[in-house]
Amino acid sequence: MTDKPVMIAFQDVHKYYGDYHALRGITATIRAGEFFSLLGPSGCGKTTLLRTIAGFEDISSGVVMIDGKDMAGVPANVRPTNMVFQSYAIFPHLTVEQNVGFGLRRDPMSKEDKAKAVAEALEMVGLKGFGARAAHALSGGQRQRVALARALILKPQVLLLDEPLSALDKKMREQMQMELIRLQRQVGITFILVTHDQEEALVMSDRIAVMFEGEIAQLADPETLYRRPNSRKVANFIGTMNFLPARILSEEAGRVEVDAQGFGRVTLDAAQCMGQGAGAEANIGFRPETLTILFEGQSAQDRESMATVTEVVYYGDMTYYDLRLDGTEQDTRISMRNVFGRPVLDIGTRTRVAWSPGALVLFR
Amino acid sequence: MKTVQRKPWGHRAYAIAYLIFLYAPIILLPVFAFNNSVILAFPLEGFTTKWFGEMWADQQMFNALRNSVTVAFSSAAISTILGLFAARASTRFRFPGKGPVVALVMLPLVLPEMILAMSLLVLFLSVGVNLSILTVILGHVLVTTPFAVAILTSAFQSLDRSLEEAAYDLGETPSSTFRLIILPLVMPGIVASFLICFTVSLDEFIISYFLSGTEPMLSAYIYGQFRFPANVPKVMALGTILVLLSVGLLALAEFYRRRGMARTGGKASGGFL
Amino acid sequence: MQGSSGWARFRRSESASGLSMIAPPGIYVILLLAVPLFTVLLTSFYTDGVTETGAKAALPILTFENYAEVWTKPIYRVLMWRSLLISLSVTCITVLLAYPIAYFVSFHVAPSKKSLWLFLITIPFWTSYIIRVFLWKVVLGYNGVFSSGLEMVGITDGPMSFLTNGAVAVTVTLAHAYAPFAILPIFVALEKIDRSYLEAGQDLGETKFTTFVRVTLPLSMPGVIAAVLIVFIPTVGDYVTPDLMGGGKLPLIANAIETQMLKLQHRALGSAMAVSAMAIVALVTVLFLILNRRFLRGNSR
Numbered sequence A: 001m002t003d004k005p006v007m008i009a010f011q012d013v014h015k016y017y018g019d020y021h022a023l024r025g026i027t028a029t030i031r032a033g034e035f036f037s038l039l040g041p042s043g044c045g046k047t048t049l050l051r052t053i054a055g056f057e058d059i060s061s062g063v064v065m066i067d068g069k070d071m072a073g074v075p076a077n078v079r080p081t082n083m084v085f086q087s088y089a090i091f092p093h094l095t096v097e098q099n100v101g102f103g104l105r106r107d108p109m110s111k112e113d114k115a116k117a118v119a120e121a122l123e124m125v126g127l128k129g130f131g132a133r134a135a136h137a138l139s140g141g142q143r144q145r146v147a148l149a150r151a152l153i154l155k156p157q158v159l160l161l162d163e164p165l166s167a168l169d170k171k172m173r174e175q176m177q178m179e180l181i182r183l184q185r186q187v188g189i190t191f192i193l194v195t196h197d198q199e200e201a202l203v204m205s206d207r208i209a210v211m212f213e214g215e216i217a218q219l220a221d222p223e224t225l226y227r228r229p230n231s232r233k234v235a236n237f238i239g240t241m242n243f244l245p246a247r248i249l250s251e252e253a254g255r256v257e258v259d260a261q262g263f264g265r266v267t268l269d270a271a272q273c274m275g276q277g278a279g280a281e282a283n284i285g286f287r288p289e290t291l292t293i294l295f296e297g298q299s300a301q302d303r304e305s306m307a308t309v310t311e312v313v314y315y316g317d318m319t320y321y322d323l324r325l326d327g328t329e330q331d332t333r334i335s336m337r338n339v340f341g342r343p344v345l346d347i348g349t350r351t352r353v354a355w356s357p358g359a360l361v362l363f364r
Numbered sequence B: 001m002k003t004v005q006r007k008p009w010g011h012r013a014y015a016i017a018y019l020i021f022l023y024a025p026i027i028l029l030p031v032f033a034f035n036n037s038v039i040l041a042f043p044l045e046g047f048t049t050k051w052f053g054e055m056w057a058d059q060q061m062f063n064a065l066r067n068s069v070t071v072a073f074s075s076a077a078i079s080t081i082l083g084l085f086a087a088r089a090s091t092r093f094r095f096p097g098k099g100p101v102v103a104l105v106m107l108p109l110v111l112p113e114m115i116l117a118m119s120l121l122v123l124f125l126s127v128g129v130n131l132s133i134l135t136v137i138l139g140h141v142l143v144t145t146p147f148a149v150a151i152l153t154s155a156f157q158s159l160d161r162s163l164e165e166a167a168y169d170l171g172e173t174p175s176s177t178f179r180l181i182i183l184p185l186v187m188p189g190i191v192a193s194f195l196i197c198f199t200v201s202l203d204e205f206i207i208s209y210f211l212s213g214t215e216p217m218l219s220a221y222i223y224g225q226f227r228f229p230a231n232v233p234k235v236m237a238l239g240t241i242l243v244l245l246s247v248g249l250l251a252l253a254e255f256y257r258r259r260g261m262a263r264t265g266g267k268a269s270g271g272f273l
Numbered sequence C: 001m002q003g004s005s006g007w008a009r010f011r012r013s014e015s016a017s018g019l020s021m022i023a024p025p026g027i028y029v030i031l032l033l034a035v036p037l038f039t040v041l042l043t044s045f046y047t048d049g050v051t052e053t054g055a056k057a058a059l060p061i062l063t064f065e066n067y068a069e070v071w072t073k074p075i076y077r078v079l080m081w082r083s084l085l086i087s088l089s090v091t092c093i094t095v096l097l098a099y100p101i102a103y104f105v106s107f108h109v110a111p112s113k114k115s116l117w118l119f120l121i122t123i124p125f126w127t128s129y130i131i132r133v134f135l136w137k138v139v140l141g142y143n144g145v146f147s148s149g150l151e152m153v154g155i156t157d158g159p160m161s162f163l164t165n166g167a168v169a170v171t172v173t174l175a176h177a178y179a180p181f182a183i184l185p186i187f188v189a190l191e192k193i194d195r196s197y198l199e200a201g202q203d204l205g206e207t208k209f210t211t212f213v214r215v216t217l218p219l220s221m222p223g224v225i226a227a228v229l230i231v232f233i234p235t236v237g238d239y240v241t242p243d244l245m246g247g248g249k250l251p252l253i254a255n256a257i258e259t260q261m262l263k264l265q266h267r268a269l270g271s272a273m274a275v276s277a278m279a280i281v282a283l284v285t286v287l288f289l290i291l292n293r294r295f296l297r298g299n300s301r
Helices: A046-054 A096-100 A111-124 A140-152 A170-187 A198-204 A222-227 A232-237 B009-033 B050-057 B059-092 B098-109 B113-127 B133-157 B161-169 B174-203 B206-211 B218-225 B229-264 C006-012 C014-043 C065-072 C074-107 C111-126 C129-140 C145-153 C166-192 C195-203 C208-236 C240-245 C253-263 C267-298
Strands: A006-017 A020-031 A035-039 A061-066 A081-084 A158-162 A190-195 A207-212 A215-220 A242-252 A255-260 A264-269 A281-286 A292-294 A303-314 A318-325 A332-337 A350-355 A361-363 C047-050 C056-059
Touching: A006 A046, A006 A190, A020 A046, A020 A190, A020 A215, A035 A046, A035 A198, A046 A061, A046 A081, A046 A158, A046 A190, A081 A140, A081 B161, A096 A111, A096 A140, A111 A140, A111 A170, A140 A170, A158 A170, A170 A190, A170 A198, A190 A198, A198 A222, A207 A222, A207 A232, A215 A222, A215 A232, A232 A281, A232 A361, A242 A332, A242 A361, A255 A281, A264 A303, A292 A332, A318 A350, B009 B229, B009 C074, B009 C111, B009 C129, B009 C166, B050 B229, B059 B098, B059 B133, B059 B174, B059 B218, B059 C014, B098 B133, B098 C014, B113 B133, B113 B206, B113 C014, B113 C253, B113 C267, B133 B174, B133 B206, B133 C014, B161 B174, B174 B218, B174 B229, B206 B218, B218 B229, B218 C129, B229 C111, B229 C129, C014 C267, C047 C065, C047 C267, C056 C267, C065 C074, C065 C267, C074 C111, C074 C166, C074 C208, C074 C253, C074 C267, C111 C166, C129 C166, C166 C208, C195 C208, C208 C267, C253 C267
Parallel strands: A035 A190, A035 A207, A081 A158, A158 A190
Antiparallel strands: A006 A020, A006 A061, A207 A215, A242 A255, A242 A281, A255 A264, A281 A361, A292 A350, A303 A318, A303 A350, A318 A332, C047 C056
16 A cells, blocks of 8 residues: 555645634545545544545645645636535436536537446446436435446546445445445545444445544554554444553563553553553553453463353344453453354353453553 | 324314405405496396406506506516525525625515605605606515515525535536526526515505506506496406416416425425415 | 635635625615615604795704604504504404414314415415405495395395494404414414324323413414514504595504605604604514513423
């Protein structure tokens, strides 16, 4: 990824709505051909940031560059971007064909070429033959595809998607997620997606920028975000994480030794330690799937602890167990696949749990 | 546990009685328009269409009708255009003074027409403008524009803002966006607004009466006819036609409004509310 | 860096677009509504007199005399009272009669038929006001339709005269004319009421009547208030009805204003009357709204 050219660059971008500071010093780059997501809760500024790329919002200070060119003063209808809106914004009084071909209106192409381009675009999004349909008679999923076709037919350098899947039901959403990935690979251009659904972002993106309150909290690929979140806030936003108190014992170059409740003494890499706090009090975080229940005769590959089961939650394909690790004062939740088809432990059972220091994250 | 709904007969009876009350005078129009008598009373004297004939032959009435239609058409056109500006401004932009200006535009709805007429009269006379059809149009526009604004505001509000942005994103300019996207989608509202303003202007009396100078308006003409009992049935005939015209225009306006809603996928709720 | 100057940014800004959009109707309304109203206000402080050429005019000699005359002379006070009284009674009657029908259409009519009912109710409104007033005159007059109809059927023996009583005639005509204005706002307010509130009440054992009084009525108050104002304000300034129905003996404010302004050319006095009338209407409206706010707040549940 690092050898691809930069397509979008933000340099210390600020945006104010009156007194409201919506974007607080955004600095980031997005590479050409990436599937990039802006992820965050409502009101974090992700849609605002997207719209500054499109040109629908002006910025108060800083620079927004597309393909190396400063976009200050460049109006939206001239920028090399196209957008799929949250409501799809399909023109209800036109047919599907007219919608998809709308952007070609000013193009000097011949009519036949335009018709051909429209047909190809429709086929690419799986709407072959829908050309003559009235736009207001389409389903949600169909409208979205029309919006995609309408944007992609113009061969923009960047495709912007504003929460495109939020209006669809779960099944449709999962299907469209795969389609969008396929489409992006096929077309090869930069896709920038705004979403509040972290699963969606994890599934589709090459890299994700997690935003809270107008700032980028962490910008990384999905695996790094999941395994090495740089703060408790990011950790809690992406998936679930358990936290236990820990005390920092000593620190050397690149290694930190801590005493964690429930885990005992652990040595961690500097890469596993997040935050800038001083002092010895900290928290250890770990994901539910990183603790494994050990049965009779099984031994841990790395480290081991004892725990008591306090709650069992059956979920069909998984079971979530609340465990009280020895030496801790709160429950932690772990997850386990129901290989046997049903939960294997009862409340009150004592069990050994295996874990690996590499799965822990220290938050100062 | 839902309580059983008893058929509200009493209520229904009231509703029917109320409707009769509302329509009573209107129903009488055709009754006496076809009644072969100069006196408007029971018992009826026989069927005739001669009043319609007399009305049709009356040159004065035609002049008045022509004037009123001219005024109505012009007022409706001007109001609809002004209404377009006002509705677009109020639904799409924020700017200083928005509240007061829009309130001023809507003010004629709550001002007694007499006061409107008198203030305009004072203005025209002091500036030295002669009263004519033009002054009536100027007055009517004040009265009909609030209706246009109300209808068009509702039309603009049901317009998804992203549609404009989408057109812009696809390379259009603000003016071509207006022409290709906004105008077609708002067209039903424009038609409805025109028809309503036309109807309101046609029926308006006070401003027409006081601001028309030497050229009479239809409503003023009717007002004058009441002094001559012999002319009354003729007026009944005219009234019948006017009612049918108004109802027809209204039905047309409603039809257009619903068709517009269907195309943009909105819900058709109760009328021009 | 944002290279554009402050002016350029303003020009592209939302405020500029909005202002230029509102300019045509805004300017029209300022010239033809604000200015004339202001002129009337100004003229009300002038003195009616005679110019050098002998023509009657309102001379720019500032005085409060016009207002003094309007507010102290019994004839005008009677006029104002009469107008107010008739307006208030018309408003009461119209709104009281309108509520049941608005309720009926909202609660007892199938949703698909509601538009139809509303349409039927508003049609009479769109016919010529003049003609409607005259028709009422015909209906209620001496030997008019009502009277002769009853006679024909045999209920009465001779022409009835009590219906020609000016005040009654005016009231009935106005109540008829403004009925739809009252029905619509009440209907809208009733439609907005979440039906589950009412069902919850009934579920808890309330009767339909108490549900109405404790839930429906208070929730529909905004609509009732709107209806009251929509009927009251225009009826105070009505001219046609008192003129035609009152037989010349029952002038209301609007008629008096016309007399002063046009027939007698007392522009200053006429203006003062107009301003006073508007002031009284505004005052009554504000009082009404304040009373309602206290009433609603006191009864908030």
